[in-house]
Amino acid sequence: MEMRRADLALTGAFVAFALTEEAVAHQPGGWWPFVLAGFAPLVALRRAVPLTGLLASCVGGLKYWYPDQIVNYRLWQLAAMIIAAYTVGRHVPLLGTTGRLARARGVAGLLLAVATGAAFWQVDPGDPMGAFFFPVAPWILGTVFGVQHRQSADAATARAAIREQRVREAVMEERVRIARELHDMVAHSVTVMVIQAGVVRRRLDAGLTVDAELLRNIESSGRDAVGELRRTLGLLRGDTAGTGGTTAAPVGLDRLDELLTQVREAGLTVTLHRSGTPVTLLPAADLSAYRIVQEALTNVLKHAGPAAVTVSLRYADDGVHLSVVDEGGPVTVAAPGSGQGLIGMRERVTLFGGDLDAGPLPSGGFAVHARLPRLVAS
Numbered sequence: 253m254e255m256r257r258a259d260l261a262l263t264g265a266f267v268a269f270a271l272t273e274e275a276v277a278h279q280p281g282g283w284w285p286f287v288l289a290g291f292a293p294l295v296a297l298r299r300a301v302p303l304t305g306l307l308a309s310c311v312g313g314l315k316y317w318y319p320d321q322i323v324n325y326r327l328w329q330l331a332a333m334i335i336a337a338y339t340v341g342r343h344v345p346l347l348g349t350t351g352r353l354a355r356a357r358g359v360a361g362l363l364l365a366v367a368t369g370a371a372f373w374q375v376d377p378g379d380p381m382g383a384f385f386f387p388v389a390p391w392i393l394g395t396v397f398g399v400q401h402r403q404s405a406d407a408a409t410a411r412a413a414i415r416e417q418r419v420r421e422a423v424m425e426e427r428v429r430i431a432r433e434l435h436d437m438v439a440h441s442v443t444v445m446v447i448q449a450g451v452v453r454r455r456l457d458a459g460l461t462v463d464a465e466l467l468r469n470i471e472s473s474g475r476d477a478v479g480e481l482r483r484t485l486g487l488l489r490g491d492t493a494g495t496g497g498t499t500a501a502p503v504g505l506d507r508l509d510e511l512l513t514q515v516r517e518a519g520l521t522v523t524l525h526r527s528g529t530p531v532t533l534l535p536a537a538d539l540s541a542y543r544i545v546q547e548a549l550t551n552v553l554k555h556a557g558p559a560a561v562t563v564s565l566r567y568a569d570d571g572v573h574l575s576v577v578d579e580g581g582p583v584t585v586a587a588p589g590s591g592q593g594l595i596g597m598r599e600r601v602t603l604f605g606g607d608l609d610a611g612p613l614p615s616g617g618f619a620v621h622a623r624l625p626r627l628v629a630s
Contacts, residue, residue, distance in 0.1 A: 256299070262335070263296040270328035277326075286312070291332045298339040303360060305336035309387070310368040325372070330386050337365050337387045341394025345402070365391035441477035443553050444518045445470050451519070469517045504538035505565065508545065512563065515549045519558035522549075528567030537624055540600040541572060547597055548576035548620040556580055556618065571606060571625045580616035597622065
Protein backbone atom coordinates (compact mmCIF):
# COMPACT_ATOMS: atom_id res chain seq x y z
CA MET A 253 0.00 0.00 0.00
CA GLU A 254 1.33 3.39 -0.94
CA MET A 255 2.48 5.40 2.05
CA ARG A 256 0.66 8.72 2.20
CA ARG A 257 2.20 12.07 2.98
CA ALA A 258 -0.10 12.45 5.98
CA ASP A 259 1.28 9.20 7.43
CA LEU A 260 4.86 10.38 6.90
CA ALA A 261 4.09 13.69 8.58
CA LEU A 262 2.39 11.91 11.47
CA THR A 263 5.37 9.58 11.82
CA GLY A 264 7.81 12.49 11.87
CA ALA A 265 5.81 14.28 14.55
CA PHE A 266 5.51 11.08 16.59
CA VAL A 267 9.26 10.36 16.46
CA ALA A 268 10.14 13.93 17.39
CA PHE A 269 7.73 13.88 20.32
CA ALA A 270 8.89 10.46 21.57
CA LEU A 271 12.61 11.20 21.38
CA THR A 272 12.08 14.54 23.07
CA GLU A 273 10.21 12.84 25.90
CA GLU A 274 12.93 10.20 26.29
CA ALA A 275 15.57 12.89 26.41
CA VAL A 276 13.76 15.26 28.78
CA ALA A 277 11.83 12.96 31.11
CA HIS A 278 14.82 10.70 31.83
CA GLN A 279 12.60 7.72 32.61
CA PRO A 280 14.53 4.54 33.36
CA GLY A 281 14.81 1.82 30.79
CA GLY A 282 16.18 3.72 27.79
CA TRP A 283 13.30 2.92 25.48
CA TRP A 284 14.28 5.21 22.62
CA PRO A 285 15.41 2.25 20.43
CA PHE A 286 11.83 0.97 20.56
CA VAL A 287 10.73 4.31 19.17
CA LEU A 288 12.96 4.13 16.11
CA ALA A 289 12.97 0.38 15.44
CA GLY A 290 9.47 -0.58 16.53
CA PHE A 291 6.75 1.99 16.87
CA ALA A 292 7.84 4.54 14.25
CA PRO A 293 7.61 2.03 11.32
CA LEU A 294 4.24 0.83 12.61
CA VAL A 295 2.90 4.38 12.67
CA ALA A 296 4.21 4.96 9.15
CA LEU A 297 2.63 1.71 7.90
CA ARG A 298 -0.49 1.96 10.04
CA ARG A 299 -2.90 1.64 7.08
CA ALA A 300 -1.07 -1.41 5.73
CA VAL A 301 -0.72 -3.30 9.02
CA PRO A 302 -3.28 -1.79 11.41
CA LEU A 303 -3.72 -4.91 13.56
CA THR A 304 0.04 -5.29 13.99
CA GLY A 305 0.33 -1.70 15.22
CA LEU A 306 -2.38 -2.20 17.84
CA LEU A 307 -0.87 -5.57 18.84
CA ALA A 308 2.48 -3.84 19.49
CA SER A 309 0.75 -1.29 21.73
CA CYS A 310 -1.01 -4.10 23.57
CA VAL A 311 2.23 -6.08 24.12
CA GLY A 312 4.13 -2.92 25.03
CA GLY A 313 1.54 -2.17 27.68
CA LEU A 314 1.75 -5.49 29.52
CA LYS A 315 2.56 -5.34 33.21
CA TYR A 316 5.67 -7.44 32.51
CA TRP A 317 7.45 -4.27 31.36
CA TYR A 318 6.62 -2.38 34.54
CA PRO A 319 8.01 -4.32 37.57
CA ASP A 320 7.13 -2.67 40.86
CA GLN A 321 6.02 0.43 38.98
CA ILE A 322 9.65 1.43 38.44
CA VAL A 323 8.78 2.39 34.89
CA ASN A 324 5.60 4.25 33.96
CA TYR A 325 3.73 4.57 30.71
CA ARG A 326 5.38 7.01 28.36
CA LEU A 327 3.22 9.67 26.75
CA TRP A 328 4.47 8.57 23.34
CA GLN A 329 3.20 5.07 24.13
CA LEU A 330 -0.25 6.49 24.75
CA ALA A 331 0.00 8.47 21.49
CA ALA A 332 0.97 5.33 19.58
CA MET A 333 -1.89 3.45 21.26
CA ILE A 334 -4.46 6.09 20.25
CA ILE A 335 -3.18 6.18 16.67
CA ALA A 336 -3.22 2.38 16.35
CA ALA A 337 -6.68 1.95 17.92
CA TYR A 338 -8.23 4.65 15.70
CA THR A 339 -6.63 3.14 12.60
CA VAL A 340 -8.01 -0.31 13.40
CA GLY A 341 -11.52 1.05 13.92
CA ARG A 342 -11.26 3.10 10.72
CA HIS A 343 -9.73 0.54 8.37
CA VAL A 344 -10.62 -2.84 9.91
CA PRO A 345 -14.39 -2.45 10.16
CA LEU A 346 -16.49 -4.62 12.40
CA LEU A 347 -19.80 -3.28 11.03
CA GLY A 348 -21.04 -3.49 7.46
CA THR A 349 -18.53 -6.10 6.35
CA THR A 350 -19.10 -9.07 4.08
CA GLY A 351 -17.01 -12.20 3.98
CA ARG A 352 -15.71 -14.45 6.73
CA LEU A 353 -12.15 -13.06 6.68
CA ALA A 354 -13.31 -9.45 6.90
CA ARG A 355 -15.60 -10.22 9.83
CA ALA A 356 -12.80 -12.13 11.58
CA ARG A 357 -10.45 -9.17 11.18
CA GLY A 358 -13.08 -6.81 12.57
CA VAL A 359 -13.63 -9.02 15.62
CA ALA A 360 -9.85 -9.30 16.12
CA GLY A 361 -9.56 -5.50 16.05
CA LEU A 362 -12.22 -5.12 18.74
CA LEU A 363 -10.60 -7.79 20.94
CA LEU A 364 -7.20 -6.13 20.56
CA ALA A 365 -8.63 -2.76 21.60
CA VAL A 366 -10.21 -4.33 24.70
CA ALA A 367 -7.03 -6.29 25.50
CA THR A 368 -4.94 -3.13 25.21
CA GLY A 369 -7.27 -1.36 27.62
CA ALA A 370 -7.04 -4.31 30.03
CA ALA A 371 -3.22 -4.19 29.87
CA PHE A 372 -3.29 -0.50 30.69
CA TRP A 373 -5.62 -1.16 33.62
CA GLN A 374 -3.26 -3.80 35.02
CA VAL A 375 -0.41 -1.30 35.05
CA ASP A 376 -2.53 1.51 36.50
CA PRO A 377 -5.57 0.02 38.31
CA GLY A 378 -6.49 3.42 39.68
CA ASP A 379 -7.27 4.85 36.25
CA PRO A 380 -10.11 2.79 34.72
CA MET A 381 -11.16 5.72 32.53
CA GLY A 382 -7.70 5.77 31.01
CA ALA A 383 -8.09 2.10 30.11
CA PHE A 384 -11.22 3.07 28.18
CA PHE A 385 -10.14 6.44 26.83
CA PHE A 386 -6.78 5.58 25.29
CA PRO A 387 -7.48 2.36 23.32
CA VAL A 388 -11.25 1.76 23.23
CA ALA A 389 -12.59 5.29 22.63
CA PRO A 390 -10.30 5.87 19.60
CA TRP A 391 -11.40 2.51 18.20
CA ILE A 392 -15.07 3.54 18.54
CA LEU A 393 -14.35 6.91 16.93
CA GLY A 394 -12.51 5.26 14.04
CA THR A 395 -15.38 2.81 13.57
CA VAL A 396 -17.93 5.64 13.37
CA PHE A 397 -15.85 7.63 10.88
CA GLY A 398 -15.21 4.48 8.86
CA VAL A 399 -18.93 3.71 8.59
CA GLN A 400 -19.66 7.30 7.55
CA HIS A 401 -16.90 7.23 4.96
CA ARG A 402 -18.08 3.94 3.48
CA GLN A 403 -21.67 5.16 3.36
CA SER A 404 -20.54 8.34 1.60
CA ALA A 405 -18.45 6.29 -0.82
CA ASP A 406 -21.37 3.96 -1.52
CA ALA A 407 -23.67 6.93 -2.08
CA ALA A 408 -21.13 8.52 -4.43
CA THR A 409 -20.79 5.22 -6.31
CA ALA A 410 -24.57 4.97 -6.59
CA ARG A 411 -24.80 8.55 -7.88
CA ALA A 412 -22.05 7.86 -10.40
CA ALA A 413 -23.85 4.71 -11.54
CA ILE A 414 -27.10 6.66 -11.94
CA ARG A 415 -25.33 9.36 -13.94
CA GLU A 416 -23.67 6.72 -16.12
CA GLN A 417 -27.03 5.01 -16.65
CA ARG A 418 -28.62 8.31 -17.63
CA VAL A 419 -25.81 8.99 -20.08
CA ARG A 420 -26.26 5.52 -21.60
CA GLU A 421 -30.02 6.07 -21.86
CA ALA A 422 -29.49 9.47 -23.47
CA VAL A 423 -27.06 7.97 -25.98
CA MET A 424 -29.49 5.16 -26.75
CA GLU A 425 -32.38 7.59 -27.19
CA GLU A 426 -30.26 9.69 -29.54
CA ARG A 427 -29.30 6.61 -31.55
CA VAL A 428 -32.95 5.61 -31.83
CA ARG A 429 -33.88 9.11 -32.93
CA ILE A 430 -31.16 9.19 -35.57
CA ALA A 431 -32.07 5.70 -36.78
CA ARG A 432 -35.70 6.77 -37.05
CA GLU A 433 -34.75 9.87 -39.01
CA LEU A 434 -32.58 7.86 -41.39
CA HIS A 435 -35.32 5.27 -41.85
CA ASP A 436 -38.04 7.83 -42.51
CA MET A 437 -36.22 10.00 -45.00
CA VAL A 438 -34.24 7.35 -46.87
CA ALA A 439 -37.02 4.74 -47.01
CA HIS A 440 -39.41 7.19 -48.62
CA SER A 441 -37.03 8.43 -51.30
CA VAL A 442 -35.75 4.94 -52.11
CA THR A 443 -39.30 3.57 -52.31
CA VAL A 444 -40.25 6.29 -54.80
CA MET A 445 -37.11 5.57 -56.81
CA VAL A 446 -37.77 1.81 -56.88
CA ILE A 447 -41.34 2.24 -58.08
CA GLN A 448 -40.40 4.75 -60.75
CA ALA A 449 -37.48 2.59 -61.89
CA GLY A 450 -39.90 -0.34 -62.16
CA VAL A 451 -42.11 1.73 -64.43
CA VAL A 452 -39.10 2.53 -66.60
CA ARG A 453 -38.09 -1.13 -66.78
CA ARG A 454 -41.58 -2.29 -67.76
CA ARG A 455 -41.81 0.33 -70.51
CA LEU A 456 -38.43 -0.69 -71.84
CA ASP A 457 -39.40 -4.37 -71.75
CA ALA A 458 -42.53 -3.52 -73.74
CA GLY A 459 -40.51 -1.59 -76.31
CA LEU A 460 -42.13 1.72 -75.34
CA THR A 461 -40.44 5.05 -75.04
CA VAL A 462 -39.44 6.26 -71.61
CA ASP A 463 -40.55 9.67 -70.46
CA ALA A 464 -37.48 11.75 -69.67
CA GLU A 465 -39.42 13.40 -66.85
CA LEU A 466 -39.69 10.03 -65.12
CA LEU A 467 -35.92 9.64 -65.18
CA ARG A 468 -35.49 13.17 -63.86
CA ASN A 469 -37.83 12.32 -61.00
CA ILE A 470 -35.71 9.28 -60.11
CA GLU A 471 -32.60 11.44 -60.17
CA SER A 472 -34.30 14.09 -58.05
CA SER A 473 -35.45 11.53 -55.47
CA GLY A 474 -31.95 10.10 -55.21
CA ARG A 475 -30.45 13.55 -54.82
CA ASP A 476 -32.98 14.39 -52.09
CA ALA A 477 -32.14 11.18 -50.23
CA VAL A 478 -28.41 11.91 -50.37
CA GLY A 479 -28.97 15.50 -49.27
CA GLU A 480 -31.12 14.47 -46.31
CA LEU A 481 -28.59 11.80 -45.36
CA ARG A 482 -25.73 14.29 -45.42
CA ARG A 483 -27.72 16.78 -43.37
CA THR A 484 -28.51 14.24 -40.65
CA LEU A 485 -24.97 12.89 -40.52
CA GLY A 486 -23.65 16.44 -40.34
CA LEU A 487 -25.89 17.14 -37.36
CA LEU A 488 -24.72 13.88 -35.80
CA ARG A 489 -21.09 14.98 -36.08
CA GLY A 490 -21.96 18.37 -34.65
CA ASP A 491 -20.58 20.24 -37.66
CA THR A 492 -21.57 21.21 -41.17
CA ALA A 493 -18.92 19.20 -43.02
CA GLY A 494 -21.48 16.91 -44.56
CA THR A 495 -23.59 19.71 -45.99
CA GLY A 496 -21.03 21.74 -47.80
CA GLY A 497 -20.66 24.26 -44.96
CA THR A 498 -24.39 24.96 -44.55
CA THR A 499 -27.12 23.04 -42.82
CA ALA A 500 -30.37 22.84 -44.74
CA ALA A 501 -33.52 23.78 -42.90
CA PRO A 502 -35.38 20.73 -41.62
CA VAL A 503 -38.48 19.65 -43.46
CA GLY A 504 -41.93 20.37 -42.09
CA LEU A 505 -45.58 20.67 -43.04
CA ASP A 506 -44.75 23.66 -45.26
CA ARG A 507 -43.16 21.14 -47.66
CA LEU A 508 -46.12 18.81 -47.66
CA ASP A 509 -47.02 19.75 -51.24
CA GLU A 510 -43.55 18.72 -52.43
CA LEU A 511 -43.97 15.36 -50.71
CA LEU A 512 -47.35 14.79 -52.36
CA THR A 513 -45.88 15.68 -55.74
CA GLN A 514 -43.24 12.97 -55.31
CA VAL A 515 -45.73 10.24 -54.47
CA ARG A 516 -48.06 11.32 -57.28
CA GLU A 517 -45.17 10.92 -59.70
CA ALA A 518 -44.63 7.43 -58.23
CA GLY A 519 -48.19 6.45 -59.15
CA LEU A 520 -50.41 7.40 -56.22
CA THR A 521 -53.56 9.43 -56.65
CA VAL A 522 -53.45 11.80 -53.71
CA THR A 523 -56.07 14.26 -52.54
CA LEU A 524 -55.15 16.79 -49.86
CA HIS A 525 -57.68 18.43 -47.51
CA ARG A 526 -56.65 21.31 -45.27
CA SER A 527 -58.85 22.88 -42.60
CA GLY A 528 -58.48 25.14 -39.62
CA THR A 529 -56.16 28.07 -39.06
CA PRO A 530 -52.52 27.08 -39.67
CA VAL A 531 -50.04 27.78 -36.86
CA THR A 532 -46.27 27.65 -36.72
CA LEU A 533 -45.27 24.58 -34.75
CA LEU A 534 -42.07 23.96 -32.87
CA PRO A 535 -39.46 22.62 -35.31
CA ALA A 536 -39.36 19.16 -33.71
CA ALA A 537 -43.16 18.83 -33.76
CA ASP A 538 -43.33 20.17 -37.32
CA LEU A 539 -40.71 17.66 -38.47
CA SER A 540 -42.52 14.80 -36.71
CA ALA A 541 -45.83 15.71 -38.36
CA TYR A 542 -44.16 15.71 -41.77
CA ARG A 543 -42.44 12.37 -41.10
CA ILE A 544 -45.69 10.74 -40.01
CA VAL A 545 -47.38 11.67 -43.29
CA GLN A 546 -44.26 10.68 -45.23
CA GLU A 547 -44.06 7.26 -43.58
CA ALA A 548 -47.76 6.59 -44.09
CA LEU A 549 -47.50 7.42 -47.80
CA THR A 550 -44.35 5.30 -48.12
CA ASN A 551 -46.22 2.35 -46.64
CA VAL A 552 -49.00 2.84 -49.18
CA LEU A 553 -46.47 2.81 -52.01
CA LYS A 554 -44.81 -0.37 -50.70
CA HIS A 555 -47.91 -2.35 -49.76
CA ALA A 556 -50.88 -1.04 -51.75
CA GLY A 557 -49.35 -0.05 -55.06
CA PRO A 558 -50.93 2.71 -57.17
CA ALA A 559 -53.89 3.45 -54.92
CA ALA A 560 -56.05 6.47 -54.24
CA VAL A 561 -55.03 8.22 -51.03
CA THR A 562 -56.65 11.01 -49.04
CA VAL A 563 -54.41 13.15 -46.85
CA SER A 564 -56.06 15.42 -44.31
CA LEU A 565 -54.43 18.18 -42.29
CA ARG A 566 -56.64 19.86 -39.71
CA TYR A 567 -55.67 22.50 -37.15
CA ALA A 568 -57.90 22.38 -34.07
CA ASP A 569 -57.88 23.60 -30.49
CA ASP A 570 -56.62 20.26 -29.16
CA GLY A 571 -53.79 19.94 -31.68
CA VAL A 572 -52.88 19.20 -35.27
CA HIS A 573 -54.78 16.25 -36.73
CA LEU A 574 -53.23 14.22 -39.54
CA SER A 575 -54.78 11.36 -41.45
CA VAL A 576 -53.65 9.28 -44.40
CA VAL A 577 -56.31 6.92 -45.76
CA ASP A 578 -55.86 4.72 -48.82
CA GLU A 579 -58.49 2.70 -50.65
CA GLY A 580 -56.24 -0.30 -51.11
CA GLY A 581 -54.79 -1.66 -54.32
CA PRO A 582 -53.94 -4.81 -56.20
CA VAL A 583 -50.66 -5.36 -54.38
CA THR A 584 -50.71 -6.67 -50.80
CA VAL A 585 -47.28 -7.69 -49.53
CA ALA A 586 -47.76 -7.05 -45.82
CA ALA A 587 -49.93 -5.02 -43.53
CA PRO A 588 -48.95 -1.37 -44.00
CA GLY A 589 -47.13 0.01 -41.02
CA SER A 590 -46.65 -3.34 -39.36
CA GLY A 591 -42.88 -2.92 -39.11
CA GLN A 592 -40.46 -0.18 -38.12
CA GLY A 593 -42.52 2.50 -39.84
CA LEU A 594 -45.48 2.20 -37.49
CA ILE A 595 -43.13 1.97 -34.50
CA GLY A 596 -41.44 5.19 -35.59
CA MET A 597 -44.78 6.97 -35.99
CA ARG A 598 -45.90 5.88 -32.52
CA GLU A 599 -42.63 7.03 -30.99
CA ARG A 600 -42.95 10.44 -32.60
CA VAL A 601 -46.53 10.88 -31.40
CA THR A 602 -45.75 9.61 -27.89
CA LEU A 603 -42.80 11.98 -27.63
CA PHE A 604 -45.16 14.95 -27.82
CA GLY A 605 -48.00 13.41 -25.81
CA GLY A 606 -50.24 12.85 -28.83
CA ASP A 607 -52.36 9.98 -30.14
CA LEU A 608 -52.01 7.54 -33.03
CA ASP A 609 -54.56 5.14 -34.46
CA ALA A 610 -53.54 2.95 -37.37
CA GLY A 611 -55.11 -0.14 -38.86
CA PRO A 612 -56.89 -1.72 -41.85
CA LEU A 613 -60.32 -0.53 -42.93
CA PRO A 614 -63.31 -2.90 -43.13
CA SER A 615 -63.84 -1.97 -46.77
CA GLY A 616 -60.17 -2.45 -47.65
CA GLY A 617 -57.23 -0.14 -47.47
CA PHE A 618 -55.46 1.26 -44.49
CA ALA A 619 -55.88 4.36 -42.32
CA VAL A 620 -53.47 6.30 -40.13
CA HIS A 621 -54.82 8.98 -37.82
CA ALA A 622 -52.49 11.03 -35.63
CA ARG A 623 -52.85 14.02 -33.32
CA LEU A 624 -50.03 16.18 -32.12
CA PRO A 625 -50.67 18.82 -29.43
CA ARG A 626 -50.48 22.44 -30.53
CA LEU A 627 -46.81 23.00 -29.72
CA VAL A 628 -46.64 26.50 -31.12
CA ALA A 629 -43.29 28.14 -31.71
CA SER A 630 -42.78 31.42 -29.86
